[in-house]
Amino acid sequence: MAFDLDMIKKHYAALPGRIAKARKVVNKPLTLSEKILYAHLHADQKLENFGRGKSYVDFAPDRVAMQDATAQMALLQFMSAGRAKVAVPSTVHCDHLIVAKANAKDDLVVANSESKEVYDFLSSVSTKYGLGFWKPGAGIIHQVVLENYAFPGGMMIGTDSHTVNAGGLGMVAIGVGGADAVDVMSGMAWELKFPKLIGVKLTGKLNGWTSAKDVILKVAGILTVKGGTGAIVEYFGEGATSMSCTGKGTICNMGAEIGATTSTFGYDSSMERYLNATGRADVAKLANKIKEHLTGDAEVYQNPEKYFDQVIEINLSELEPYINGPFTPDLATPISKMKEAAEKNGWPLKVEVGLIGSCTNSSYEDISRAASLAKQVADKGLKTKAMFTITPGSEQVRYTIERDGFIDTFDKIGAKVFANACGPCIGMWSRVGAERKEKNTIIHSFNRNFQSRNDGNPNTFAFVASPEIVTAIAIAGDLGFNPMTDTLTNERGEQVKLSVPTGDELPKKGFDVKDPGFIAPAKDGSKVEVKVDPSSDRLQLLEPFKAWEKTDLTRLRLLIKAKGKCTTDHISMAGKWLKYRGHLDNISNNLLIGATNAYNDKINSVRNGLNGHYDEVPNVQRAYKAAGIGSIVVGDENYGEGSSREHAAMEPRHLGVRAILVKSFARIHETNLKKQGMLALTFADKADYDKIREDDIFDITGLMTFSPEKQLTIVIHHSDGKIEKIQVNHTYNKNQIEWFKAGSALNAMGKSAAKAKPAAKKASAKKPAAKKSAAKKPAAKKAKPAAKKVVKKVAKKSSAKKVAKKVVKKVAKKVVKKVAKKKGKR
Secondary structure: OOOOHHHHHHHHHHHHHHHHHHHHHHOOOOOHHHHHHHHOEOOOOOOOOOOOOOOEEEEOOOEEEEEHHHHHHHHHHHHOOOOOOOOOOEEEEOOOOOOEOOOHHHHHHHHHHHOHHHHHHHHHHHHHHOOEEEOOOOEOHHHHHHHHOOOOOOEEEEOOHHHHHHHHHOOEEEEOOHHHHHHHHOOOOEEEEOOEEEEEEEEOOOOOOOOHHHHHHHHHHHHOOOOOEOEEEEEEOHHHHOOOHHHHHHHHHHHHHHOEOEEEEOOOHHHHHHHHHOOOHHHHHHHHHOHHHOOOOHHHHHOHHHHOOEEEEEEHHHOOOEEEOOEOOOOEEEHHHHHHHHHHHOOOOEEEEEEEEOOOEOOHHHHHHHHHHHHHHHHOOOOOOOEEEEEOOEHHHHHHHHHOOHHHHHHHOOOEEOOOOOHHHHOOEOOOOHHHOOOEEEEEOOOOOEOOOOOOOOOEEEEEOOHHHHHHHHHHOEOOOOOOOOOEEOOOOOEEOOOOOOOOOOOOOOOOOOOOOEEOOOOOOOOOOOOOOOOOOOEOOOOOOOOOOOOOEEEEEEEEEEOOOOOHHHHEOOHHHHHHOEOHHHHHHHEOOOOEEOOOOOEOOEEOOOOOOEEOHHHHHHHHHHOOOOEEEEEOOOEOOOOOOOHHHHHHHHHOEEEEEEOOEOHHHHHHHHHOOOEEEEEOOHHHHHHOOOOOEEEEEOHHHOOOOOOEEEEEEOOOOOEEEEEEEOOOOHHHHHHHHHOOHHHHHHHHHHHHHHHHHHHHHOHHHHHHHHHOHHHHHHHHHHHHHHHHHHHHHOOOHHHHHHHHHHHHHHHHHHHHHHHHHO
16 A cells, blocks of 8 residues: 555646646647646646746645755754644655664664664654654665655655655656755745756667666766756656666666756556555556656657757667766766776776665665676685675565575675665765775765765775676676676686676565564654753754845955865765764864865865964864854855755855855755855856965955846955956845845745734734625525526527526626615615
8 A cells, every 4th residue: 555645646636637737838748857847836836838947936746755864954944944744745764874884783773872862853753743754774765765655747855866766656856955845844835947858768678787777877978967957857768668667766866966956757567567566556556547647748759859958869779888987976987998997097906895785776676686696606616806795775675685585695605784774875884994095996886986975085996887787896806897708717717707697677476574664653743742952962953044134245254265076075074974964063063074175285174364374174164153254165166066965055054154156056055055045156257266366355245136147246355455356146036035135945934924923813803804794695695596597597598508608697696786785775
């Protein structure tokens, strides 16, 4: 039985009508993405032909999902929104705070002890406010959502950039910051700039060593980490329908690595099979009845160039496995060229660790194909050269693969099975020896491979590949090994070749699980108390940010001019810092500690403008805050790429940074900055980045007339007395400017609620007048029978139905008026 079935039924009942209305207004065939977007317009949003990449639109998502690291701050904000219960189905998933170290069982015991305070808080808030709670060990948020909540044609948001994984089941699922989640959980509209559309046509069929992962690795190489920014990527074609549902999920999951708003696929038989296998046959039946509305119109896919802003075509039959990296997920190398590329670039060929699983590649199909290779190790007299680990995506998958003997197979090659959690993928990996910062290579089937991300070692060269390729390379221990052409020497000195991996799309005996790890909320949470210890170093109740002081900003210092890639990992590191995600002041001690200073090429070393000394970034910013001085951060291209974490926006705001000025922003981070009352600005002329000097002082002018599409001016005061003015752009709309003025989106929400209360009181005070008019009802009631007689008479005499209806209405109104007037005189 599916969760929230009534909501899905209601949505499917309305979907055909909404799409028909949209098609009439847009006046052309619709892509799947457009159908879902137009079907989820907020009730107050006027239906029109929205400009892609231009129009800001209000949407009403069906659901919200949050992982434990981001849920803390989101729920702390929600608690101050004044609601008794969430407005839409919402869930919390405890997957980020479990450190991968020994094994699944021991690591879970440690997490439950060390993070008890946080888990208790999240559980009690969920119980009180009506959220579903998935306890530690239940699984990774995106896998659990795919197995339980995702449904074709739906729309959801989640406080994690890989929420997009649900596109594998035909959703428009978008990663957001916690403040966006608060809006939706509070019953407000969720705003998004109407996305552009990229179509990816897949022909042929995957075969041999290639898998769905190779599709997105190739697409990442084509589009780069920012090529999908502001766009939805929609996959279609015979190649798309030939793929498994979880394979589609893998592709959508890594769409976050090209900056895409989200990615999606049309509903097909693979999705139907997956819904049936995961206990949601009722959803599949409903979807089958309206399946023509759960995919793009036929004309769109026949002539994609007419309907998409960009079209890419990939022949799956000719696709080669890819290995992407190091340090960026878009550096794509076909496996046949990897040895040559590694030798040319000085990448260590010896592989220390191979890791499979995570939210990206932990399906039954992925694990079964990797297990088919692990089985060959013993069968062919081989030994695994690299350490090998498996991270299952959910307890349902873990329990089923154990039942089917795959864990035993992995045990035989010395593999380690970690808890059903994010673990090494997000830096929650206690890797032995990582502290020595030695140059080494690892390969994994995760989604991201930024510097220092997995183990905290900036000298770990991390590469991304499919679970099959990761397993093969872990067996060989060599990054340059190509299993399609190369042989291995076994224990008997023989040359053996690995056979092509095989596996089942879905378990033949069905999925099974003893305890999925779900806890339903209380029916009435009003008596549940949520406690936060004032002395806690893990949780801290929030204080509202100060409102704008209604002046231009002057005498701002430069905190840092970040050079090159500056992701949310650089701005607010994960790893050991995850435990402070519910304590804004404590986690602010990691502000920009991973960013490289453009003036000295050092990480976490910036000049304090008050004394001229170099210090760690948070220390310098705290000194400015103590002195009452604001500051700015300057950055490069695609600033804020990566995870959706709003801490990367809240920390600078909390410590007194007033503006972030960059060449370009990653979408989620720019929105997060706006939500927290920050100024998110871009250079009108990117060459002006070079004008910024280390000891400059800045004024931001034009704020008194701050308005959409109107540039602001930054006055740069150089230490030599020279003054320069540069123009800066912004993408704030009217509503977002109000967030800035109020100090944050949450403040603006509170302001609106405060204004609404007196209006509501006035309205209730007028109720007696309404009663008076109700007293006149009997007169109108008596008038009705008379009106009906006239209506009947006229209708009989009139031969034309349309004329009859018009006459009936006019006469009925006159009779009602006349009778009511007479009764009133009496």
